[in-house]
Amino acid sequence: MKIQRIAFLAVALAMAGALMVPSPVLAGPTYDKVMADKVVRAGIMTDSIPGAFYNENKEWVGFDVDMAEEIARRIGAKLERVSVTNKTRIAFVQQGRIDMSVANMTHKRERDKSIDFSITYFFDGQKMLAKKGKYTKLSEFVGKKIATMQGTTSEINVKNLLKDLGDPDYEKNVISFQKESECFQALRMGRVEAWSTDSTILLGYAAQAPGEFELVGDFFSDEPYGIGLPEDDSKWRDTINFTIQDMWADGTYMKIYNKWYGPDTKYFFPMTEKIEMWP
Amino acid sequence: MLGYWLEKRWLQYIVLLILVAGAVVYWGFFFDFGYDFxxxxxxxxxxxxxxxxxxxxxTGLKLTVLITLISAAVALVLGTIIGLGRLSSFAPVYWVSTAYVEFFRNTPLLVQLFFWYFAMPMALPVGVRELIFSRSPVSYEFLSATAGLSIYTASFIAEVVRAGLQSIPRGLLEAAYSSGLTYFQVLRTIILPLAFRAIIPPLGSEFLSHMKNTSLAMVVGVGELTWQSQQIESLTFRGFEATTAATLIYLALSLIISSFNNAVNIRLRVGQRPEKSLASTLGDLMFWPFERIWGVLVRPVRWIFFRKKRSVLQYSPFQAGIRVAARWFLRGFGLLVRGGFAGGLVYLLYVAGRGLASLNWKIVWENLGTLLIWRFPAGGESELFWGLGGLSFSILMALIAIGVSFWIGLAMGLGRLSTILFIRIPSIIYIEIIRGTPLLMVIFWIYFFLPIFIKTYLNVFWSATIALTLFTGAYLAEIVRGGNTEHPAGAV
Structure with missing residues (x-):
């Protein structure tokens, strides 16, 4: 009988513990919440050079980090950085775990079903990164193995590209990894002939091994980056959009841009577009 | 007083009913998920x-089953060899087997898979590497994942085999040898049949863990079940639905393996004839074809080839001469094999040592702090535990998980033995669901979907720790239950 009683007590305790769930977070308009707490929680990547990464001193830096910091500063809130991945960046916005996702995320209509986006704050396109001097045009990649990241638009784009170029095994030839660094490693050891994703990410990694890799061919997709925002929360979305436009208007945007993608950097990527401005 | 009432069956049913109905009503009607299914x-x-x-x-399920079966077969053969090697009296074989077991059992499978996929090819010459990448009949992703899993599981099977072999009484072996049987005859007719009977139950649970471990193959780009569920999640953002479906498939697989294990265990039990039950009938059905094949094929073959041996009990001088020569030849051959083995081993160590020395240790040295203590030393106050990371994080997580899961395991293990239904049934559900699901899936559940139920957000550290705790708890519960059924019923 002793065992019975111990078991009963233990299970009762466990059940009581399960019931004592933490009090729910107040779900409300994000703007009011941010203004009340004076804290804005931003989802930022850790593996995308030079978008957001750890530098040699193990500091979390990059274009997206600076953008998030500047937005928070202008709103008058403190930035809380939350590390996200390709997998988590949308789920976190949906669940309200972050207020915005500044995580080199392409604005896609499929994604717009789940979350909202700010105006485009960065213009990128998809390319292939391959060993220097081996390839000259995209059609040469038919039948070759290509690395990409699971859960990204790049994955869908590169499969469609190979399919259009006439590769019957396009499903098999695209190998999807979990992280950018893993794709780069697969390219380095020759498991794949190319790695395909947004060109700035490719440039960032190619700069890690100067002279070994090069971008091949033209852009085969447009990748307009938007800041991921909670669905149906227009006051917060306006705030973010106006802040980005203000940054563009007073030159802060280009200052940050040139710090990471300017001609003096390892990741030179000329600015060819203009951020959408509303008079 | 409480005990008296709790023993009433009708009261137990009523409480159980109230609990189930309460859960259904609460989550079905009152609870707002904030998520449209x-x-x-x-x-x-x-x-x-x-x-x-x-x-x-x-498609993912097909790949999961394929990897599971192939690597389990390889691991069984490899593990048996290594397990025998652990009992070898020839020192180099013993040391190699022991090093193998200790090395692969004590490093995480995830790290091993990363090694086989990302690091191993770099150690090969470029020509060989390209040959493997382009000429291999299966993709290198599949190959390295299957090989990595085989090698990992083999180290566990080796220990199971060793324990099984050591459980054979010494006297039996002495009797066999003194009857004039050679080592291989003893191995084939006495050691292995007996040992396998002793190792079948633990082997079955190794196989179950092995099936769940295949979920880790996703990290090297193999499109198995977990990977596919993640793919659906990332294409449609319907993570809850995809993960639920994948979890149910894993549970079904685990259930099949468990019932298979049970059937085999009952069939192989020595001495007592099993009572007729579903499991024993299943076992009979499963063994039937093998017994028929054995009966029809093997026995006549043996009869044709071996029946004449016994007619003459003495060797002619010529036969005796051949036997002596054969014995000398075998002895010389044995020495040669041993020498070759030892020589090969020394060469292998030399190559490995040279390879290790030529690694770029500077990178490891520069990142030592990150590996051991800090993930992010310059991080702000939003970092968890002042930005701790690496080894210190692992130890912290392990300490919390072990400390808490011990009590969960104790409660659930005893709960499963309880006669009170509304304690026993939730305990069984908890243990079987967690044990039938890969750790990776449990982590996904806690990290992505627990927040939907409890309406609050957990950071990475706590989600992983909770997942680990729940997972370990289920295993400890089974150990507690096993220990508790050991002592005689009268003792309590």
């Missing part, structure tokens, strides 16, 4: 991608 994503053609995404789960 869209199960049709699994069986309806998706407009954007033009395919039924649920079907990709079946």
């Amino acid at each position: 869209e199960w049709s994503v699994l069986y309806r053609t998706n407009q954007t991608y033009g395919e039924v995404l649920g079907l990709s789960l079946l």
Whole structure:
């Protein structure tokens, strides 16, 4: 009988513990919440050079980090950085775990079903990164193995590209990894002939091994980056959009841009577009 | 007083009913998930991608089953060899087997898979590497994942085999040897049949863990079940539905393996004839074809080839001469093999040592702090535990998980033995669901979907720790239960 009683007590305790769930977070308009707490929680990547990464001193830096910091500063809130991945960046916005996702995320209509986006704050396109001097045009990649990241638009784009170029095994030839660094490693050891994703990410990694890799061919997709925002929360979305436009208007945007993608950097990527401005 | 009432069956049923009804009513009608379930994503053609995404789960299942079966077969053979090696009296073989077991059992499978996929090819010459990448009949992803899993599981099987072999009484072996049987005859007719009977139950649970471990193959780009469920999640953002479907498939697989294990265990039990039950009938059915094959094929073959041996009990001088020569030849051959083995080993160590010395240790040295203590030393106050990371994080997580899961395991293990239904049934459900699901899936559940139920957000550290705790708890519960059924019923 002793065992019975111990078991009963233990299970009762466990059940009581399960019931004592933490009090729910107040779900409300994000703007009011941010203004009340004076804290804005931003989802930022850790593996995308030079978008957001750890530098040699193990500091979390990059274009997206600076953008998030500047937005928070202008709103008058403190930035809380939350590390996200390709997998988590949308789920976190949906669940309200972050207020915005500044995580080199392409604005896609499929994604717009789940979350909202700010105006485009960065213009990128998809390319292939391959060993220097081996390839000259995209059609040469038919039948070759290509690395990409699971859960990204790049994955869908590169499969469609190979399919259009006439590769019957396009499903098999695209190998999807979990992280950018893993794709780069697969390219380095020759498991794949190319790695395909947004060109700035490719440039960032190619700069890690100067002279070994090069971008091949033209852009085969447009990748307009938007800041991921909670669905149906227009006051917060306006705030973010106006802040980005203000940054563009007073030159802060280009200052940050040139710090990471300017001609003096390892990741030179000329600015060819203009951020959408509303008079 | 409480004990008296709790023993009433009708009261137990009523409490159980109230608990179930309460849960159904609460989560079915009052609880606001803040999430719209869209199960049709699994069986309806998706407009954007033009395919039924649920079907990709079946593709993943096929790959999961394939990897599980192939690597289990390889691991069984390899593990048996290594397990025998651990009992060898020839020192180099003993040391190699021991090093193998200790090395692969004590490093995480995830790290091993990363090693086989990302690091191993770099150690090969470029020509060999390209040959493997382009000429291999299966993709290198599949190959390295299957090989990595085989090698990992073999180290566990080796220990099971060793324990099984050591459980054979010494006297039996002495009797066998003194009857004039050679080592291989003893091995074939006495050691292995007996040992396998002793090791079948633990082998079955190794196989179950092994099946769940295949979920880690996703990290090297193998499109198995977990990978496919993640794919659906990232294509449609319907993570809840995809993960639920994948979890149910894993549970079904585990259930099949468990019932298979049970059937085999009952069939192989020595001495007592099993009572007729579902499991024993299943076991009979499973063994039937093998017994028929054995009966029809092997026995006549043996009869034809071996029946004449016994007619003459003495060797002619010529036969005796051949036997002596053969014995000398075998002895010399044995020495040669041993010498070759030892020589090969020394060469292998030399190559490995040279390879290790030529690694770029500077990178490891520069990142030592990150590996051992800090993930992010310059991080702000939003960092968890002042930005701790690496080894210190692992130890912290392990300490919390072990400390808490011990009590969960104790409660659930005793709960499973309870005669009170509304304690026993929740305990059984907890243990079987967690044990039948890969750790990776448990982590996904806690990290992505627990927040939906409890309406609050957990950071990475706590989600992982909770997942680990729940997972370990289920295993400890089974150990507690096993220990508790050991002592005689009268003792309590």
